[in-house]
Amino acid sequence: MTECLTGPVGNPTNFASLSLSRRVGFLSYKLTQILLHTFEERLAAVKLTTRTYFMLSAIDREPPLSQQELSRLIGVDPTTVVALVDDLEQLGYVKRSRNRSDRRRHDLLLTAAGRRNLAAAHRVADEVEAEIFSPLTAAERDTYADLTRKVLANHWPA
Amino acid sequence: MTECLTGPVGNPTNFASLSLSRRVGFLSYKLTQILLHTFEERLAAVKLTTRTYFMLSAIDREPPLSQQELSRLIGVDPTTVVALVDDLEQLGYVKRSRNRSDRRRHDLLLTAAGRRNLAAAHRVADEVEAEIFSPLTAAERDTYADLTRKVLANHWPA
DNA sequence: TATTGTTATACTCTATAACTATA
DNA sequence: TATAGTTATAGAGTATAACAATA
Incomplete structure (x- = not known):
């Protein structure tokens, strides 16, 4: 299903050149790819x-x-x-x-x-979270988390 | 790398029960999983x-x-x-x-x-994007996209 | 008869290495 | 000597089906 998330993160140019960067879904995808890649790399130690x-x-x-x-x-x-x-x-x-x-x-x-x-x-x-989300202020990070929870609430009724 | 993203989206209870829902990274991950799952399902038609x-x-x-x-x-x-x-x-x-x-x-x-x-x-x-992000207002969606771009700018220098 | 765990097997996906043709 | 494309092959990962033990 997600062969693209496997393998290296890929050439940065594709971010711009694929012209998908306007898609909010693609932005989510890319962020998750980087998160997972970094996480798995460090997790190998344990x-x-x-x-x-x-x-x-x-x-x-x-x-x-x-x-x-x-x-x-x-x-x-x-x-x-x-x-x-x-x-x-x-x-x-x-x-x-x-x-x-x-x-x-x-x-x-x-x-x-x-x-x-x-x-x-x-x-x-x-x-890894602290590192990846470091460009955001604490308030921005909270906003980001709240918005994500709001989206998930609709599709993931926990 | 991402075997968890493969396969079914899984039981909603894990969202709460894994106690990972406080992690902003996990929230991103879950949202992307749902996005990809829905997208691939519909993409099969073409x-x-x-x-x-x-x-x-x-x-x-x-x-x-x-x-x-x-x-x-x-x-x-x-x-x-x-x-x-x-x-x-x-x-x-x-x-x-x-x-x-x-x-x-x-x-x-x-x-x-x-x-x-x-x-x-x-x-x-x-x-799919319109559907998944429908819980957000247009302004919220923009905020979400902007915050994601801000994070990516640091790790994905396009 | 249904369920838990397990194994064996086949199938898909991916990567490695070797080859060809061009440069 | 290096690069683009390709093929063959082996490896990992996953799913399917069949089976044993227990309910």
Whole structure:
């Protein structure tokens, strides 16, 4: 779906030359591309990606979470979740444990190392945000966030 | 890099439950995800993707463009560009033609059908933007665009 | 009979390297 | 020697289907 967001951020000239810069949607897209690119680059230090960061965040936030629940929560295929949990378990960030009342379920829990690295990832997110949005004043940043929330409220009824 | 943007938009609950909604970066990310998802869905009607839409836009904007130039412009691997131009040529949207002064180059040009479908894609982009940003007033939309440009100016020196 | 987790498999997408033709 | 284009091939990522265990 989003092959363009993959790969390098690309030549700055395309910003102007594609003549898409008047499109507010393209501006959003470009900003997100830069945000993600920077974030993933720094996140490599704790051996995480945006997606595994979301997974750890969810597991931390709503324990105990089954793999199916996690799958639905972040919109990732169940089989992919299995593979990713395998990776996170091998990294020592996550532990599977059989649910006692429903022995089909694997409850997902963070290990101490998982909590440590999730905290580090949160710090990376803070840093990157501060850096990318540094051209804005605090008030402007709030305005930007409020407007974005207003748009999302209509399409993402949380 | 952005596996999370792939696939379905996911369960709305994650917006709140991931506790990331306070992060302005996450808000940007979510908005872009919804924008892209909606855009690609509608773009299927003209057999294009976000990436091939960018390609057609670039070819339209800066003819004659070689495949290498296009590759650098949109930050996509040259071999991938070859495959994608193959697709676009098969769709009848693009024509390759040998450059006379440098016979190594293939100049890329839009066909009539290519121009027609690019115009249709532009209309789709307009529609989707109008729809997604409909919760904002015109003034708010301008503010949003201005703030985004201000952020980008620092990281994307066009 | 439905659900959770898993594996095996196929499919798509992308990148690497090697080749050709031109410069 | 370098560049534009191409092809072949291998790798990663993802999804589909089938299966085991449990409800």
